[in-house]
Amino acid sequence: MSVGLLALLDDVAALAKVAAASLDDIAGQALKAGGKAAGAMIDDAAVTPRYLQGFKPDRELPIVGKIALGSIKNKLIFLLPAALLLSAFLPWLINPLLMIGGAYLCYEGAEKLYEKLAPHQAHHHEEKVAPIATSPEVLEAERVGGAVKTDFILSAEIMAISLAAIPASSIVNQALVLLVVAVGMTVLVYGGVALIVKADDFGLHLARNGRTGFGRGIGRGLVVGTPYFMSALSVIGTAAMIWVGGGIIVHGLAGLGFDMPEHLIADWSHAAELAVPAIGAIVHWLTEAALFGVVGVILGFILIPVVEYIIAPVFGMFSKGKSAA
Secondary structure (H helix, E strand, O other): OHHHHHHHHHHHHHHHHHHHHHHHHHHHHHHHHHHHOHHHHHHHHHHHHHHHOOOOHHHHHHHHHHHHHHHHHHHHHHHHHHHHHHHHHOHHHHHHHHHHHHHHHHHHHHHHHHHHHOHHHHHHHHHHHOOOOOOHHHHHHHHHHHHHHHHHHHHHHHHHHHHHHOOOOOHHHHHHHHHHHHHHHHHHHHHHHHHHHOHHHHHHHHHHHOOOHHHHHHHHHHHHHHHHHHHHHHHHHHHHHHHHHHHHHHHHHHHOOOOHHHHHHHHHHHHHHHHOHHHHHHHHHHHHHHHHHHHHHHHHHHHHHHHHHHHHHHHHHHHHHHHHO
16 A cells, blocks of 8 residues: 555656756746747837836826736737747748738838828828727827837737747647747737836836935936937837838748848848947848848838828728628
8 A cells, every 4th residue: 555655656756857847948938938029029029118108107007007917918819829830831821921921020110100201191191090099098099009010010029030949849739839929929019018107107106215326316217318318219110010020921932932132131230240340240230231221211201101091091991891781
């Protein structure tokens, strides 16, 4: 009897060791895959704060929470199953779908640039493609919806990069690794965004209640500096949409056999790196991002009239037909 019990305990211990090793393996693969997708995660964090501009401070965290909830739904309900199914059965379709998402990012970024360069024409364009918000609640819903759409594309890139970084394994293992990446990335991105948007409130509290002059000085610095930082982050977020979208398009074209733009950008970036070897890696990244941005701006501005005169009217006709039915 005791021998049987000891054998059972040995089996349980062995199973526990296997499970622990499996969990360690999944965590390690998730960390590695997440590292590969870190660039897209940073872009996601840079883009999101611009959707919060113009709202009262008491609405900032609730809006971040809504966007974060939409992000986790994007990843777990739609993108994770889609990534596994497409990878298993239709791998050739992943690249074109990512390119469609990249084109949307280019359009969104170019539209924001259009607002700065020609505000009157941009307002006319907005009226044609989307209804104007009539209340703060409607505006908030529109901003959250826009942020979740943008997150969907950036999350799709994160999931695609992560899936490509996972070693060949069972679909269950892949799903578990992507699950860890999805939850971890969402927490990091939107936790960081929440800290950024509430930095001025923390600074105000510190300036009023700090126990030392140094602490109160840091608080005043946060109060003064956060609005400028948010404005800069909004510009960076718009630029990120454009360069990420352009990068997706360039890499997608290479995947379809048209690799000349990718080779040219790689060669020019490498030449810039060699020209300034002391900070070569930084110069390489800046040059590459700028060239992707040029592609994104060109495509985005091409898409503005396409959306206004073709895509929006077609969707409008479809919506009216659906309502009439």
